[in-house]
Amino acid sequence: MKNIVEIKNLTKSYPNFKLDSINMELPYGEIIGLIGENGAGKTTLISLLLNQLHLESGEIRIFDMKYNKNEMKIKQNIGFVVDECCFHSCLNPKEINNIMKYIYSKWCSETFFKLLKDLKISEVIEVNEMSKGMKKKLMLAVALSHNPKLLILDEVTSGLDPVIRDDILTILQRSVLNKKTTVIFSTHITSDLDKIADKVAFLHKGKLVFYEPMDILKKKYKIVECSKNNYNIIKKENIVTSYLQNGKYHVLINNKENISNYKGLVDVKTPNLDDIMLAYIKGDRNYDRAT
Numbered sequence: 001m002k003n004i005v006e007i008k009n010l011t012k013s014y015p016n017f018k019l020d021s022i023n024m025e026l027p028y029g030e031i032i033g034l035i036g037e038n039g040a041g042k043t044t045l046i047s048l049l050l051n052q053l054h055l056e057s058g059e060i061r062i063f064d065m066k067y068n069k070n071e072m073k074i075k076q077n078i079g080f081v082v083d084e085c086c087f088h089s090c091l092n093p094k095e096i097n098n099i100m101k102y103i104y105s106k107w108c109s110e111t112f113f114k115l116l117k118d119l120k121i122s123e124v125i126e127v128n129e130m131s132k133g134m135k136k137k138l139m140l141a142v143a144l145s146h147n148p149k150l151l152i153l154d155e156v157t158s159g160l161d162p163v164i165r166d167d168i169l170t171i172l173q174r175s176v177l178n179k180k181t182t183v184i185f186s187t188h189i190t191s192d193l194d195k196i197a198d199k200v201a202f203l204h205k206g207k208l209v210f211y212e213p214m215d216i217l218k219k220k221y222k223i224v225e226c227s228k229n230n231y232n233i234i235k236k237e238n239i240v241t242s243y244l245q246n247g248k249y250h251v252l253i254n255n256k257e258n259i260s261n262y263k264g265l266v267d268v269k270t271p272n273l274d275d276i277m278l279a280y281i282k283g284d285r286n287y288d289r290a291t
């Protein structure tokens with residue numbers, strides 16, 4: 001099997017939200033970033049991948065297995081970090097190590113204590129004495145200490161200072177290179193993805209807008225800023241989405257458009273992930289979109 005995870009037509013509904021027919025394949029040894037505005041469905045998708053929520057329809061296969069009969073086998077090979085710290089507040093890392101030895105067959109105390117040292121977490125501080133960032137780092141150390149094939153991380157770098165964030169990104173990259181681990185992580189810090197992601201999945205209102213390799217994304221779009229008159233000279237079939245802000249049109253176009261035709265009439269730049277997300281989200285809100 002060439003994919004570590006296969007998601008087919010995955011759907012989950014709440015009264016005011018639907019994660020809608022998600023299809024994704026996660027290959028071995030890649031880092032996949034999951035982006036989207038607040039409430040887009042990232043945590044819902046991650047919870048489904050961890051079998052913390054029941055899916056309504058569709059299928060998830062991990063290591064070519066489904067959860068219904070193989071939960072233990074699958075979970076032995078997954079490391080995860082979720083938003084809520086899942087350890088009892090009275091425990092310290094030394095005690096957590098003693099518990100994890102019995103939970104994970106491939107648990108490695110040496111790796112765990114080395115990671116705690118690298119991440120500057122004391123072995124004897126109790127969870128209730130830890131800051132939010134320290135709890136995140138503890139969860140990451142646990143997630144990485146049983147040699148997982150798949151890491152599922154919900155906002156692992158949020159609330160952490162830039163130095164620790166950089167250390168974590170390096171640890172993740174190393175893990176992928178050395179062990180062919182696959183990482184899927186949700187984040188609002190798109191610059192972290194610029195540094196390490198192989199692919200990016202963008203969720204918007206429960207739908208997967210795109211799931212693309214980073215290098216292709218970088219070549220696929222341009223952002224054009226222009227007046228309304230000049231907006232009208234851009235070929236409509238090449239406009240992906242657009243919005244009006246501060247009297248200027250911001251237009252996400254696909255790279256087929258020959259921008260040199262409009263020299264001097266529009267400002268053109270290569271968008272980063274934030275620009276692409278903003279264009280989709282604001283364009284969708286119909287901020288006085290040009291017609």
Ligand SMILES: Nc1ncnc2c1ncn2[C@@H]1O[C@H](COP(=O)(O)OP(=O)(O)OP(=O)(O)O)[C@@H](O)[C@H]1O
Pocket residue numbers: 014015016017036037038039040041042043044045
């Ligand atoms: N238990 C629940 N009951 C009803 N609605 C829910 C429940 N959990 C999540 N939702 C709704 O599902 C939608 C998606 O939430 P989710 O937490 O997956 O978004 P997210 O992309 O992770 O957002 P954020 O970036 O803010 O963490 C939201 O509209 C949320 O209100």
